[in-house]
Amino acid sequence: MREATQAERQRFYSEEWKKEDLPVFILHTLSLREFAFDHKGKGPSDRYNQFMTPEELTDFLRNKSPYAVYGSVALYERPSKREKWLKSELVFDIDAKDLPMKSCDCTGGDVCEKCLNDARQVTASFADTLKSDLALKNIHFVYSGRGFHIRVADDSIMEMGQTERSQIVEYMTGSMIPPDLTMALGYSKVFRDRISRTFEQLSEEKLADSKIRKSLIKKITSEKEKVLSAARKGRFKEIKGLEGMGEKSFQKFLGFLTRLNSEFTDGKVTIDTKRILRLPSSLHSKVSRKCTLVRDIDNFSFEEAIPEFLREGG
Ligand SMILES: [Zn+2]
Structure with a gap:
C-alpha cells in the first residue's frame, strides 16, 4: 500500500467518484451532517462544512481533491456550527493495526491482508451480537482502508448519550467481568x-x-x-x-x-456522539484505498477497495 499522489487524487474525484457511491443512509441525511476535510495529509483541519445537496459536495470534491474526507456520525440542525445536535449513529471502530492479537507480524502502523481479515472477523462477531442481543437491524459496515467501521442507525439507539453507549461497548467487547459467569444467555x-x-x-x-x-x-x-x-x-x-x-x-x-x-475496538470512538468518520466512497490517500461500504461482511474482498488508478499498474 502506498500514498496517492495529488494527480491521482484529482483523477479519482473527477473520473471515478460519483455521488451515487454514497451510502443511502448518508445520502438521506447529507444536509444534517458536518463534513470535514484534510487537504494536506495532516489531519482534518477544515471542519464545520455543510452541503445542502449531493451536487454541492460533488463540486467541492472535484475542485479540491482532498487528501481525506470525513462526515459526522451525528445529525445536527445546524451542522455548519455543530449546533443543535439531533441524534447520532452508534459506531464501532475496528482498526487492524490496533488489534491486541493478530495472525501476522505487522508492527507499528502497518496492516496486511491477514490482520485486515482478523478485523473483519471481529466486525462480523460484533454485528452478530448487535443483531441477536440488542435487536438492532439498521447495521452498516464500512471498510476504512485500515480496518472496519460498524455504523448503526436504528432509531432506538440514535438518541442515546455517552453513558449508555459506553455500556454497549462493555457488553459488545466483553470488557467487564459479569457477576455470574455461568448464565446460559445474555x-x-x-x-x-x-x-x-x-x-x-x-x-x-x-x-x-x-x-x-x-x-x-x-x-x-x-x-x-x-x-x-x-x-x-x-x-x-x-x-x-x-x-x-x-x-x-x-x-x-x-x-x-x-x-x-x-x-478490539476503540471505545472512545463509540461514546463520542460528535465524532467524524472517514466518508464511505472517499479515497484513503495514505494507503490508496477507497473507503468502501461493505454489503456482505462475510464475503468482502479487499480487491473492491482498489481505486482505478492502481488497477492499471500505477
Ligand atoms: Zn498484518
Whole structure:
C-alpha cells in the first residue's frame, strides 16, 4: 500500500467518484451532517462544512481533491456550527493495526491482508451480537482502508448519550467481568465467547504480559483445549482447579483476558456522539484505498477497495 499522489487524487474525484457511491443512509441525511476535510495529509483541519445537496459536495470534491474526507456520525440542525445536535449513529471502530492479537507480524502502523481479515472477523462477531442481543437491524459496515467501521442507525439507539453507549461497548467487547459467569444467555454468554476467542488467539509470549507466574503460564498453554472448552461452557471450576492456579491467579488470568477484550475496538470512538468518520466512497490517500461500504461482511474482498488508478499498474 502506498500514498496517492495529488494527480491521482484529482483523477479519482473527477473520473471515478460519483455521488451515487454514497451510502443511502448518508445520502438521506447529507444536509444534517458536518463534513470535514484534510487537504494536506495532516489531519482534518477544515471542519464545520455543510452541503445542502449531493451536487454541492460533488463540486467541492472535484475542485479540491482532498487528501481525506470525513462526515459526522451525528445529525445536527445546524451542522455548519455543530449546533443543535439531533441524534447520532452508534459506531464501532475496528482498526487492524490496533488489534491486541493478530495472525501476522505487522508492527507499528502497518496492516496486511491477514490482520485486515482478523478485523473483519471481529466486525462480523460484533454485528452478530448487535443483531441477536440488542435487536438492532439498521447495521452498516464500512471498510476504512485500515480496518472496519460498524455504523448503526436504528432509531432506538440514535438518541442515546455517552453513558449508555459506553455500556454497549462493555457488553459488545466483553470488557467487564459479569457477576455470574455461568448464565446460559445474555451478557454472561457474550463474555465467555469473547474471552474464549481472545484466549484461543493468545500466544504463550503474550500471556506472559498477564504477570501470572511462568510455570502456570506453561500449564495453561499446555492445557489450552481443556481451558477453552471449560471457558466456553462456563465451567470455571475446572480452570480454577488446574495445578497451581487457585482463586488469585484465576482472577488475574480472567482480568487479563477482559482487558485484552476491550482493545478490539476503540471505545472512545463509540461514546463520542460528535465524532467524524472517514466518508464511505472517499479515497484513503495514505494507503490508496477507497473507503468502501461493505454489503456482505462475510464475503468482502479487499480487491473492491482498489481505486482505478492502481488497477492499471500505477
Ligand atoms: Zn498484518
